[in-house]
Amino acid sequence: GSMFxxxxxxxxxxxxxxxxxxxxPVNENYxxxxxxxxxxxxxGPVEHIVMSEKPKYLTTTNRHFTVPISDATYWAIRxxxxxxxxxxxxxxxxxxxxxxxxxxxxxxxxxxxVDYPKKLIRKPKAWLNHIAALxxxxxxxxxx
Numbered sequence: 001g002s003m004f005x006x007x008x009x010x011x012x013x014x015x016x017x018x019x020x021x022x023x024x025p026v027n028e029n030y031x032x033x034x035x036x037x038x039x040x041x042x043x044g045p046v047e048h049i050v051m052s053e054k055p056k057y058l059t060t061t062n063r064h065f066t067v068p069i070s071d072a073t074y075w076a077i078r079x080x081x082x083x084x085x086x087x088x089x090x091x092x093x094x095x096x097x098x099x100x101x102x103x104x105x106x107x108x109x110x111x112x113x114v115d116y117p118k119k120l121i122r123k124p125k126a127w128l129n130h131i132a133a134l135x136x137x138x139x140x141x142x143x144x
Contacts, residue, residue, distance in 0.1 A: 011103045011124035012053055012061075013077075021071050029053050030081045032102030034092045041094050048092035050085035050102075064128040065140035067110045076109050100127050107131065112138070 012031030019026060035047035053061075069077070084091075084102055091097055100121060104114040113134050120127040125143060132140035 009122070009124045011099045011128060013103055013106045014058060014063075015069075015074065015077065017068075019071050019074065026074065029058060030102075030106075032084055032092070032099045034094075041092070044093070045090040045097075046092050047090050048084070048087065048097075050081055062125060062128075062143045064143060065132055065135075065138040067107075067112065067138065069110050073110060077106055080105060080109060095121050098122075100124055103128075104131075 010031060010033065012029055014029040015026050016028075017026050018024065029052050031051055031053060033049055033051060034041050035049040038046075040046050084105075098121070100116065103124075104116065107114050112131065114131060115134065117127075117130065120130055129142050132138055132142070
């Protein structure tokens with residue numbers, strides 16, 4: 001999903017459902033961001049954070065598309081989230097390693113074709129609309 005409100009334009013992934021192998025419910029979401037927002041974000045790498053959005057953001061966000069995934073893909077996504085969360089050093093870069101890149105990697109794990117046009121790298125909603133257009137099998141409608 002994408003959202004604009006409270007902080008800045010942002011995108012994140014939400015995982016909802018039930019694991020087939022155990023029947024355990026899944027209700028998680030993950031986004032990637034700068035740990036603190038300051039002018040330093042504009043000049044170079046800064047500390048990163050993988051965070052979960054509050055329920056109120058989930059109800060007000062733009063849901064661009066939904067993709068069913070297997071248990072194996074769920075666990076691959078969880079491993080990827082941990083990799084981004086636990087990366088050493090300052091890894092958040094506004095134009096090279098931001099929330100779009102994080103969501104793009106998760107989307108690739110779910111079998112979605114992804115690219116990163118330079119003109120969309122700071123525009124999560126427009127980028128997700130672009131990804132939906134690249135993947136007509138998703139049946140997603142453009143969000144204005």
